[in-house]
Amino acid sequence: MTQTTPRQPAPALHVVQVTVNGEPRDAAVPARTLLSDFLRDTLGLTGTHVGCGHGTCGACTVLLDGVAVRSCLLFAVQTDGCSITTIEGISPDGTLTPVQQAFQDNHGMQCGFCTPGFVCSLTALLAEDPAPTDQRLTETLDGHLCRCTGYQNIVKAARQAAGREALS
Amino acid sequence: MKPAPFDYRRPTTVAAALTDLSSVAGARVLAGGQSLVPLLSLRLASPPVLVDINRVAGLDLLTTTDSRVHIGATVRQATVLASPVAARHLPLVVAALTRVSHPQVRARGTVVGNLCHHDPASEMPAVAVALDAEFTVLGPDGTASTVAAADFFGDQFEVAVPVGGLVTEVSFPVAPPGSGAGFFEVARKARDYALLSAAAQLTVTDGRISAAAVAVTGLGHRPLRMDTVEDALRGAAITADALRAAARLATGDAVPHVNRRSTAAYRTRVLPVAVHRALRAAAAQLEEDR
Ligand SMILES: Cc1cc2nc3c(=O)[nH]c(=O)nc-3n(C[C@@H](O)[C@H](O)[C@H](O)COP(=O)(O)OP(=O)(O)OC[C@H]3O[C@@H](n4cnc5c(N)ncnc54)[C@H](O)[C@@H]3O)c2cc1C
Ligand code: FES
Ligand code: FES
Numbered sequence: 001m002t003q004t005t006p007r008q009p010a011p012a013l014h015v016v017q018v019t020v021n022g023e024p025r026d027a028a029v030p031a032r033t034l035l036s037d038f039l040r041d042t043l044g045l046t047g048t049h050v051g052c053g054h055g056t057c058g059a060c061t062v063l064l065d066g067v068a069v070r071s072c073l074l075f076a077v078q079t080d081g082c083s084i085t086t087i088e089g090i091s092p093d094g095t096l097t098p099v100q101q102a103f104q105d106n107h108g109m110q111c112g113f114c115t116p117g118f119v120c121s122l123t124a125l126l127a128e129d130p131a132p133t134d135q136r137l138t139e140t141l142d143g144h145l146c147r148c149t150g151y152q153n154i155v156k157a158a159r160q161a162a163g164r165e166a167l168s
Numbered sequence: 169m170k171p172a173p174f175d176y177r178r179p180t181t182v183a184a185a186l187t188d189l190s191s192v193a194g195a196r197v198l199a200g201g202q203s204l205v206p207l208l209s210l211r212l213a214s215p216p217v218l219v220d221i222n223r224v225a226g227l228d229l230l231t232t233t234d235s236r237v238h239i240g241a242t243v244r245q246a247t248v249l250a251s252p253v254a255a256r257h258l259p260l261v262v263a264a265l266t267r268v269s270h271p272q273v274r275a276r277g278t279v280v281g282n283l284c285h286h287d288p289a290s291e292m293p294a295v296a297v298a299l300d301a302e303f304t305v306l307g308p309d310g311t312a313s314t315v316a317a318a319d320f321f322g323d324q325f326e327v328a329v330p331v332g333g334l335v336t337e338v339s340f341p342v343a344p345p346g347s348g349a350g351f352f353e354v355a356r357k358a359r360d361y362a363l364l365s366a367a368a369q370l371t372v373t374d375g376r377i378s379a380a381a382v383a384v385t386g387l388g389h390r391p392l393r394m395d396t397v398e399d400a401l402r403g404a405a406i407t408a409d410a411l412r413a414a415a416r417l418a419t420g421d422a423v424p425h426v427n428r429r430s431t432a433a434y435r436t437r438v439l440p441v442a443v444h445r446a447l448r449a450a451a452a453q454l455e456e457d458r
Binding site for chain 1: 178209210269275359
């Protein structure tokens with residue numbers, strides 16, 4: 001925002017009405033507000049992390065109408081009328097979901113920055129395909145970067161969540 | 169890192185989209201946003217108006233008519249990959265799309281948007297050129313024309329869409345019975361952009377190759393059809409020797425700075441190798457289907 005010069009008129013605001021984690025939310029934001037910033041800054045849901053901000057890392061992954069997408073590559077205004085699930089809403093009752101439990105059991109995180117993205121992606125995959133092939137699992141994990149774990153424990157967690165033996 | 173301010177339009181009809189696109193010079197189509205939004209966030213582009221076509225009625229159709237499969241402008245890459253129609257009729261499109269980014273990106277990215285973006289490191293332009301894809305391009309006044317893939321791709325990041333115009337669909341011919349498809353890319357990581365990629369589809373009739381379609385991207389600024397390779401294959405028996413000999417004929421002028429990750433000399437060197445591997449993959453698929 002610092003680059004906005006005083007000469008420019010205030011940008012038009014767009015009302016965005018969405019269901020976030022089961023609750024109706026609305027706010028008026030400029031068109032250029034990314035969904036990631038809308039969730040974090042406008043709605044205060046800071047569990048969605050922003051790593052790269054241009055589609056490479058997957059930290060910002062959320063579920064849009066049940067599908068895992070990168071929230072830094074969507075404008076909030078585009079999601080008007082849609083349903084969004086963030087990491088804060090991934091467990092409806094607040095207890096660990098099988099995916100979250102698997103990350104804990106397998107020590108699938110270190111700093112945890114990448115974890116919300118991984119958990120959201122795996123949750124979407126397993127909802128669609130409860131017994132994915134290893135190839136599908138890897139393909140999904142591949143959409144995320146983790147700078148700490150070296151991935152081995154994340155793969156183990158993913159296999160456990162998919163109901164399979166972790167590869168030792 | 170934030171996009172510069174822009175006016176946002178969300179038309180629901182093609183006519184309204186064209187009006188919005190013509191309203192201000194520099195107005196740009198927003199499809200899946202998986203290439204455009206990074207450009208905006210990095211401020212490499214700052215169009216005054218974005219015309220979001222995601223809710224335009226009728227652009228989300230995947231249909232099969234008179235031996236072609238038609239893919240509308242808002243059909244997601246993930247939708248095509250999950251579609252039985254594509255699995256059956258467009259094996260080469262499927263083989264290439266699995267290399268285009270990750271499932272989370274393909275969930276939004278469109279086939280048409282990917283082709284309109286025309287990154288020289290992109291996979292799908294090779295498929296479009298190899299299979300003689302056709303684009304339905306609307307001019308700003310709504311006049312529709314059919315543009316062949318050979319005429320669609322200009323210099324890198326340029327395509328034959330007039331200012332204020334819009335692509336409504338791309339169509340690919342249904343693979344004839346007895347076809348096998350193969351795609352091979354040289355890339356640093358799986359699902360990353362390619363340094364060089366080769367697409368091949370072989371059709372075999374009575375033990376001989378009756379049709380061969382081969383093209384590459386990454387060599388220069390636009391996709392390149394490998395005519396000499398195709399000519400060598402047509403009429404040949406499908407043997408390991410024939411594939412190897414034909415692949416050796418793959419040549420083309422490599423442009424030095426297509427990307428920062430490889431030299432022209434390297435890409436020239438791997439060209440016949442990539443073509444050979446694509447051909448082998450196509451032959452292997454034929455073998456499997458038998
Ligand atoms: C992490 C990551 C990895 C990626 N890896 C690859 C890869 O390996 N290979 C690859 O090819 N791509 C890759 N991409 C880009 C790919 O995912 C995009 O989906 C695609 O290039 C653009 O399609 P889109 O629908 O998202 O279009 P957008 O980003 O919305 O648009 C792209 C351009 O095309 C124009 N456009 C779009 N639709 C139309 C239309 N109907 N008519 C006229 N103009 C139109 C837009 O104005 C814009 O200029 C990657 C992206 C990310 C984020
Ligand atoms: S912050 Fe969205 S992909 Fe990195
Ligand atoms: S745990 Fe630190 S980035 Fe993945």
